Amino acid sequence: MTTTADTGRGGGPARGHDHDPAPGAPRSLVSRLLGRQPLGILFALPYAVYLAAIFAYPLGLAVYISFHDYFFAAPRARVSRPFVGLQNYADAIADPDVRQAFRNVLVFLVINVPITVVLALLLAVALNTVVQARTFFRVAYYVPYVTASVAVVAVWLFLFSGDGLVSRLLGPLAPDPPWLVNESLALPVIAVFVAWKQLGFFILLYLAALQNVPKELYESASVDGAGRWRSFLAVTVPGVRPATALVVILATITGANLFTEPYLLTNGGGPDGASSSPVLVMYQKGIEQGNPDIASAIGVILVILVLVISLINRRLLERD
Amino acid sequence: MTSRTRTTVGATLTVALAATLAACGSGDDGGGADAEAALTAKGPITIWLSNNPDEVAWGKAMVEKWNAAHSDQKVTAQEIPAGKSSEEVIGAAITAGNAPCLVYNTSPAAVPQFQKQGGLVPLDDFSDGKAYVEARSGKTAEQYTSSDGKLYQMPWKSNPVMIFYNKTLLAKAGVDADNPPLKTYDEFLATSRKIVQSKAAQAAIWPAPTSEFFQSWFDFYPLYAAETGGKQLVEDGKATFTDAAGTSVADFWATMYKEKLAPAEKYTADSFADGKAAMAIVGPWAVAVYGDKVKWGVVPVPTSTGKSAAETYTFSDAKNVGLYSACENQGTAWEVLKFSTSKEQDGDLLDRTGQMPLRTDLASAYPDYFAKKPEYKTFADQASRTVEVPNVPNSVEIWQDFRDQYTASVISGKGNPADALKTAAASIDKLAGQQ
Numbered sequence: 001m002t003t004t005a006d007t008g009r010g011g012g013p014a015r016g017h018d019h020d021p022a023p024g025a026p027r028s029l030v031s032r033l034l035g036r037q038p039l040g041i042l043f044a045l046p047y048a049v050y051l052a053a054i055f056a057y058p059l060g061l062a063v064y065i066s067f068h069d070y071f072f073a074a075p076r077a078r079v080s081r082p083f084v085g086l087q088n089y090a091d092a093i094a095d096p097d098v099r100q101a102f103r104n105v106l107v108f109l110v111i112n113v114p115i116t117v118v119l120a121l122l123l124a125v126a127l128n129t130v131v132q133a134r135t136f137f138r139v140a141y142y143v144p145y146v147t148a149s150v151a152v153v154a155v156w157l158f159l160f161s162g163d164g165l166v167s168r169l170l171g172p173l174a175p176d177p178p179w180l181v182n183e184s185l186a187l188p189v190i191a192v193f194v195a196w197k198q199l200g201f202f203i204l205l206y207l208a209a210l211q212n213v214p215k216e217l218y219e220s221a222s223v224d225g226a227g228r229w230r231s232f233l234a235v236t237v238p239g240v241r242p243a244t245a246l247v248v249i250l251a252t253i254t255g256a257n258l259f260t261e262p263y264l265l266t267n268g269g270g271p272d273g274a275s276s277s278p279v280l281v282m283y284q285k286g287i288e289q290g291n292p293d294i295a296s297a298i299g300v301i302l303v304i305l306v307l308v309i310s311l312i313n314r315r316l317l318e319r320d
Numbered sequence: 321m322t323s324r325t326r327t328t329v330g331a332t333l334t335v336a337l338a339a340t341l342a343a344c345g346s347g348d349d350g351g352g353a354d355a356e357a358a359l360t361a362k363g364p365i366t367i368w369l370s371n372n373p374d375e376v377a378w379g380k381a382m383v384e385k386w387n388a389a390h391s392d393q394k395v396t397a398q399e400i401p402a403g404k405s406s407e408e409v410i411g412a413a414i415t416a417g418n419a420p421c422l423v424y425n426t427s428p429a430a431v432p433q434f435q436k437q438g439g440l441v442p443l444d445d446f447s448d449g450k451a452y453v454e455a456r457s458g459k460t461a462e463q464y465t466s467s468d469g470k471l472y473q474m475p476w477k478s479n480p481v482m483i484f485y486n487k488t489l490l491a492k493a494g495v496d497a498d499n500p501p502l503k504t505y506d507e508f509l510a511t512s513r514k515i516v517q518s519k520a521a522q523a524a525i526w527p528a529p530t531s532e533f534f535q536s537w538f539d540f541y542p543l544y545a546a547e548t549g550g551k552q553l554v555e556d557g558k559a560t561f562t563d564a565a566g567t568s569v570a571d572f573w574a575t576m577y578k579e580k581l582a583p584a585e586k587y588t589a590d591s592f593a594d595g596k597a598a599m600a601i602v603g604p605w606a607v608a609v610y611g612d613k614v615k616w617g618v619v620p621v622p623t624s625t626g627k628s629a630a631e632t633y634t635f636s637d638a639k640n641v642g643l644y645s646a647c648e649n650q651g652t653a654w655e656v657l658k659f660s661t662s663k664e665q666d667g668d669l670l671d672r673t674g675q676m677p678l679r680t681d682l683a684s685a686y687p688d689y690f691a692k693k694p695e696y697k698t699f700a701d702q703a704s705r706t707v708e709v710p711n712v713p714n715s716v717e718i719w720q721d722f723r724d725q726y727t728a729s730v731i732s733g734k735g736n737p738a739d740a741l742k743t744a745a746a747s748i749d750k751l752a753g754q755q
Binding site: 071072073074075076077078079097157161162177178180181183267268269270271272273284287288289290291 | 354355407408411414415416417419433436437438439528529530531532533583584585586588645646714716717720724727728731732734
């Protein structure tokens, strides 16, 4: 690390490392390979190994598998896994189930992300102003997030099944077929469920962001005659913009990885695939049906789509 | 992202990708000589049993007997590790190279996939392999022969599915509970309407209406087997179900769902035990499960013309035994497999679990058992007329494609069932033709 602080040794700005070569002077091979602080590499190494083993290696393997006629085999089995170019991608894209799963996840994101952002922000602002029982409310919103989906899904099944609480309360107004086997309603119910479940985490992000909005801005707005709503729009919303960008990107990434909820709530993406997701189809193709090559192609397509959407989100939300 | 971070991430990915490619590209010598030696090798082995408590008890007793007589070839038994399904656990174990020697819960639908993975040892490789299987199971064994003509599974036991009905609920609905009219589709529909309209039960019958690939084994397939006199879903590499028999079965179920005699929403517990459904499609395991709780009766699955019980086929719901290639002492594994499927052990299995060993002489081999437990006699008789899932490549994908079309047209009522069956058949013909 270098510093521009004046140490008083000589006239010009001092360098933090006595042995650093002057600008333009040739650096040793070791220095070029390991940098000026080789010890830093030692500290970073465990995480780099973790990153390589847990993320980079599987990603690389998935890319490799997606370009081959690949299936899982016994270690000593003589099997042929020829290179097939983009065939797996073509097969994946040609599969109507895969296309439907991608359409579903886009619809899911369109419903889920705005609900998540709006509710998380409003609730965070509300919680920020609560004086009594603040901890209780924060914990109450956070509990669903830390509870396993498998457990809370049972509650939603109780609420939204054909003879569940919601349908009973609605009486003749209840949809037929019921919520979770209704082609138009199954996915929105899942989107709302996921928004509800994750809200606690996003509220925490917003609560942290709200601490960084200068109080003076609210005072100025108040002096200018702005009411609560006007202050919220003019001060709070722009003030938490970085948090909003983070919430949108995280909600998009977790939404694109949707699996547990359609798997458990709608019994594997029903009815008729109306709530299936790309990850669910990957599981069916790769694990159940023994086609990891097509599953990997779907995974790579999903990664690319999520990257593109996240980049667009960043461009839109992080610009000044 | 700074340029340095970008470089670091890029380098990490490159290294990982290179390592991956190197690992994946490495050749494989197959170990042919080792495989030959393993076939006759004797020594300790490990086996997996299903999680059914009765089967576990049978397995432990069987292993105890074997171990008492073979101290140098000790068998260690354990329940199949927990997972979403046994097939996924076994598939993962094959890939990892740590599959046990024998799995007493191998689904016939998964065998083509395990075979393709190189995970199974063909029983024909043992000098007396084929002869033993044919002597025990007779013609039934033909259904388990793979496309290369070899047997990669020991036909073990079946659970021929039939219609169980709740006599109390049928009587409540005004139906003759001792001789219910359930033989033809028309009779079945009329009885179902009476049950639902009288509110004796919420549903006449409640098969799982969900999209899992295996669910068709418990709604469409038993009735299709009965309607066709024992046809499989795929024969000679072609889908069979686009004929009049397939369409009539699909139309029957479509009517059941359309009239809400069978609900389109899954029941999360046991609808028959809870009295929510008056009937269920079940195997002989149901006798022990519902025996004292429900006043039950049993009949074969219906057909359009009302075939007699003696002519009616159904789905076998069999579970077989696979001998896995990761096994080092396959000679012992084969001997244990023969021991565990002997007349004595089959009798013990029948006694403990009520499941039907796949033997040609089932009823005559255990006359005392069936005399003592006549409620199982009906299932034993049905066991001689069962249809297995087709032993073809891409079996699971084939069933998934079928189920997708079935749930859309028959359960959700989207489009014509006959057209949906044709769409499924076109896709299945392609899949069955692949290797």
